[in-house]
Each structure stands twice: as C-alpha cells, then as structure tokens.
Amino acid sequence: MKYSELFGKATKSELKEDLSANAKYLIKGGFVDQLMSGSYTLLPLGFRVVKKIEQIIREEMNKTGAQELLMPLLHPKDVWNETGRWDSAKEVMYQFKKDDKEFALSFTHEEIVLDLIRKHAFAYKDFPIKIYHFSTKFRNELRAKSGLLRGREFLMKDLYSLHISEKDLDKYYWEIADSYIKIFKKLGLDAKITEAAGGVFTDEHTHEFQVLCDSGEDIVFYCEKCDFCQNKEIATVQDNDNCPKCPSTSSGQVGKIKSGNSIEVGNIFKFGTFYSKKMNVYFMDEKGEKQLPYFASYGIGLTRLMGILAEMFHDGKGIIWPKVVAPFRVHLISIGKNADELYEKLKKDEVEVLYDDRDVSPGEKFADADLIGIPVRLVVSEKTLRQSSGQAGEQIEYKERISEEKILLNYEQILNKIKKN
C-alpha cells in the first residue's frame, strides 16, 4: 500500500491532554477515528490490526472444535425477560421501543444462544455444543474514557459451550483457559488467570485474564512464585501475605503476595445449569430422561485488545506493534530517489509493505514511521545508494522499530531477516 493513497494518515493535530495512551497513539497514528465518546471507526490501518487479532483467535477457537456462526445484534425483549436480565442489566443495556415492540442491543449473547440451542439440540448426542462469533457489543459505559479499552460499542469474540455434565464442562472450560493463554502469548502478553466477581453475568466467581500494566484500571493480588491471582474486588489476601496456593504446589517454597495495576484481556464464566433452567433448555439423556445442560461463556474483546497492545507496547514516539498483528511487516521510506522498484519486489515476495512515497521531509517520514510502529523500517536514499558501490547489489538501510541500530543490507539479506523473524 502506498502511504500517499492510504485513507487515515498520521496526524499532527494536538489531542485532548487527558486521553489515555492507547487512544492517543491509535488516533495520532491513523488507526482509529472517534465518532463519539466510546465509539470508534477502525480506519484501514486499525482494521488490518484487528483482522489479524481476529484470525489468531479464530485459529485457536477452531482447534478446540468450536464452530463459527453469527448471531443478531438487535434482540426482542421477551428473550431477555426469561432470565430477568431485561431488568437486572438495564443500566448497561441499550433498550428501546419502536412501533410498540421493545428491543435491546446485544451487550452479550447468553440468552440468544440458549434460545438457539433449545430449537436445535434435543438429545445427549447433540452435545457438547461449542459455538462462537465475532460481533459487535453495545454497553452503556459510564467510564468510556479509556480509549479503546472500554467503549459503548466494540468488537468481541464470544464463545458459548453447553455440556451434558459438569465434568465435561470443566474439561472444556480449562481447555479454553489454556487456549486464551496461548492467544495472549502469541500477542506478546503475559496474562494471569485471575479469580474475579461475575458482575451482571453470575453471582459465582469467574476467571479473568489480567495483564500487569501501570495504567490498568484493575488491581490484582498475585503470587510471585506460582499462578495464584485474585482481583482486588474479591481478594482474600493482601500485600506480603504468604501465598495460600504455594503449599499445595510441588516446589515446596511459599511465595509472597504482591499487588499491581492490571488490564483485563479476557474472561470466562461458568454458569452451571442456572441459565438453562431459567430458559427451559433441556436434553434427553441416554436413559430418556430430561436433563439441564451445563453452560459457560468465554469472551475476548477484539478492539479492546488492540487498545491494550497500544497501551502496553509504545514509547514516547509511538506504538511498537508485535509482528503478528502489525498492519504491515515493513515500512519503506524513499528519500530523494523513489523506491518503486523495491516496493514492487517486496510485494512480489509477499512481504506486506507500507510505502511512504509522499513528497514530504525525511524527518516527517521518520516520525510517522515511529508513530505507526511497523516492526521493520527500510530507507532508500542517495546516501544508501552511494554506500552501495562495490557491494553485492544495492544497499538499503534496515532498522527495527524496537532498536536504534541502522544497518545497510542488500535485498536478499533483508528478505532473509524478515522471513526468519
């Protein structure tokens, strides 16, 4: 993609002072545009990042045997009335009336899933059911100040599973927990499985995936040695306590509890038969007896995750994208001389490349490259050409976003470096 043609470029306009880091860099870099408080357009650059996050999640979900579908966003009141959440989730849900019919917008999909299940699954052989979608959620967030971290409208992957026994549900629940940890690790995030409260979802404790981050809204208490971690809202420990879990682990040593700010990157909820019962979802077991299926749901916010990555991975100059989700693999800059030939070569070799072909100063091009945060920057200029004399092939300046080192390499060397990493 030629940067001159890209819709949504880096901007120099000053933004409001109190913007969170993720909003600041995502807006300045041309990744998102704010339509209103808590609502953003994904510009072409941001759209590419979100699609890559989506694909990483999709692959992991499919590995667990989950099936992708798509449920509606506009819901009839009667389905939400069956569980009582039409009233109990009133604050967070957008509800309205049109021509005497009452509707709600999707703030989650448990009720819609169960309505679907009771029309399509009847016998034990029809279970387990593992279905997910990537879709839009709407929440009336009062704290919609954290950029992409908390919005009125956002993209989410939500998975729902139903099982004929609690044991089978437990097994899948922890399989998804593992799968989530893998997803976050691929994105460069070290997430802690954290005990937490269920909010409008359940009175039981649930599990959140928390990443330590100074600007995070949550506080967690975690063990410095084992994987014990609790959200402050339900914590049974405090700073410098001995870890209550360590004694049961094999190492023998007991770690100290520490606390820190953190960001929630995902959550999983075990509902048991609570919702199935409220919504009259039954199946026939092997003996021909009516039973309630066990139900769980599992969420990851997609646009939120893009926000978290920007929040976690930036310096004073801009974002530093993990390679797997960077909008492009290479940011090619021409100074003086054009780099059209190199651009075409990279595209032919299937390297995703953003080519800054604009007629602006080198300083502006470098600053925008740092802001956008693509992992590798290549520069072609009169200087790199001069230094090419006597070398094997034309020399190109190679620099990684995470490093200050600039080196001259020829095309083959660059291609090797990019394909290797």
Add this chain to the structure above:
Amino acid sequence: MKYSELFGKATKSELKEDLSANAKYLIKGGFVDQLMSGSYTLLPLGFRVVKKIEQIIREEMNKTGAQELLMPLLHPKDVWNETGRWDSAKEVMYQFKKDDKEFALSFTHEEIVLDLIRKHAFAYKDFPIKIYHFSTKFRNELRAKSGLLRGREFLMKDLYSLHISEKDLDKYYWEIADSYIKIFKKLGLDAKITEAAGGVFTDEHTHEFQVLCDSGEDIVFYCEKCDFCQNKEIATVQDNDNCPKCPSTSSGQVGKIKSGNSIEVGNIFKFGTFYSKKMNVYFMDEKGEKQLPYFASYGIGLTRLMGILAEMFHDGKGIIWPKVVAPFRVHLISIGKNADELYEKLKKDEVEVLYDDRDVSPGEKFADADLIGIPVRLVVSEKTLRQSSGQAGEQIEYKERISEEKILLNYEQILNKIKKN
C-alpha cells in the same frame, strides 16, 4: 466437518406455509435460524456461504483501489441532523434515547462517512477516497416477510467514494457498476443495470441491479435486445413499446420492451455535492480555493444475496448452490461401511468436505444432501465396494446436485473432476 458434529442440521419440522422459498430452504437446510421477524442467526453452514460471498465482493472492491475499514453501528443524533435525515428517515431508522442522549442505529452510513472525511481529507491530493466496509444495517421493515431478502437486521457491503470532479466520480461510478456485474456473474446471477428512484437516499434517479425472478417484489421494464432497463416506479415505457435506447446503439435493430418480476441485488447512488454541502465537507483545490467533493455510495446486501441465491437456485428437494459459494465442495455419505479414510484423504487434498457419518437411514442422508445443496455428492457403500472388484482402486459413487446421473469413479478421477470444475 463431520455432519454428526455440525451445529444446525437439516430439520424435518413443518414450517409456516406462507414462508418465501429462500426462508423455507435456508431454515430447513440448517443455514439460518429466525430470532424474530426479519432477524436471523447465521448458523455455521449459512455463515460459510456468507463468508464466501463476502470474499468474492472484497476481492472485486480491492481491485478498484477501495480500502476496507469498519464504521460504528450506533450513531449520535447530531450527525444525522445535519442532513435532515434524522427526521426524513424516521420511519426506517431505529432511534432511541438513553440517559438524555439520542442515538440511531445504522440504516446506512453516508452521514458517518462524511463526518469521517471532513476530519481526514483537506486537499485535492487527498482524493479520490474509496472506502468500504462489511457491516450490519438495521431497518424498521414493514415488509419483513421475504425471509433473508428484507430484514430488520442484515449484513451489507457499502462502499463510499468522494471525488474532486463530477467527471472523476462518473468514471468510478461506472467502474463499480462493471465490478458489480462481475460479482453477480461469478455468483451465477445475470443482473440488469436498472434506472430507479432514490427513496430516502436521493431525489435523483439511481441504478439498481435487478435479476429477473418470478417471486421478485420489483417489476422492471427491459429491452429484449439491448441493456435498457427501468424499474416500474419510474418507467417511461410499457410492454411492447419500441426500445428508446436501441436507436442509439450500433446494431440498428430496435428491440421490444418486456416486463417481468425481479429482485434487486445491489444499488448505486450518485449524490453529487448534495450531502457534502449539507455536512460542510470541503477541500482545497490546486488554486487554493474551497470546493465541495462529489459523493456516491454503492451497496450490496450480503445476507440478502444468500437469500436471493436460495430463491433463484432451488428445486423441490432443496437448494442448488453455485460452486463458488457452496458451504462445502463435496457432501460425502457413508452407507453401512464408514468412509473415514476417504474423508481424511479429501481433507488432506484440501477439498472442503461435509461428511455425513450419522447412524441414520440412507434415505434420510440422501434427502438431507439434496436439501443442503452441496454441488457434489459422493457415496461409499457395500454396493460401490462390490462394484470395485477388478477396477483400478476403490470405486465411489459420484453425483452432481444439478443432475440425476450417478457414476462410479476412483479417487483420482473424482479429484480431477472436482479440481477441474
């Protein structure tokens, strides 16, 4: 995918008599589930079809230089007020108030696009702008009886383009018209570019893409010889008139006008500077003078298109999917003997295969295969095995959905047939 594990199977339950053909076959085949009037869940089979339609459209859009992004679905009132459509489109728009703020759901995105443009494009060099997204539309449809053809909530590809001159807009407008014709042709649809009224979008005439179909809601008057076609709502001709366009074409012969029922598969709107002016969208031209950009929008309903394909391509037994959008390429049926080995082989050779491994009667499997409408059916049974003796490799029964002919082929022959077509 093993059919035993698929969520959303073919159903034998009787449906309401007055369902349109597309709804009947899509529901019975397990492609969609109705949440409420005009609102459907895309079950895994239907989701696969829609994703294939989406990819065909995406490729054609990208070829025209259009860039994909994603705009929000929940809109603030003030943006819609700028053009007056908050009031003029009140009937079709879902509007509501929450905590003293008024919102609307996306019934289209012109206003949202223009709000975006005026924040990101300032000079002639920033044009043309060609941006599109696949996203959800909400319309308060009173005629929500036509299954997937007309819904309260549906998926749409909408493209918006802005240009510095009417000439440049015209050029791109007809490029997209060509692109649409190509898309529909790929899907097996012979669409006519049809002059029509603009509805809540514009007072000018626009162009619809209409496909002749007995159950279509529209009526078009078209020339039997040239590409002249008008929607009845604005038609200046009637049955058996001489075509007013033929005299200006090269053939010399003048065709007769015919009329027929038809379905709209897409539409394109030229707005000129009407909306730009209302929303104060300007750019600086080469002389440094403020000018209004020319604006157009271009829509294709994705879920509607799945409905149209089911409406156009079915027989008494079920749907007959065009190969390019079929949820799977091959429907493999085992009778008696299991076909696990063949299933694994096909997957390894990257053939998308739905494998009916259930313990049900051959008759039920055949009926479900016809209902689901995958292009090729393969049967492995004791009978096909018996007939294999003396042949080169195991024989498999091959049948296409569009034909009654069954032939015995070995694996290589089948693979060749599938890859060739």
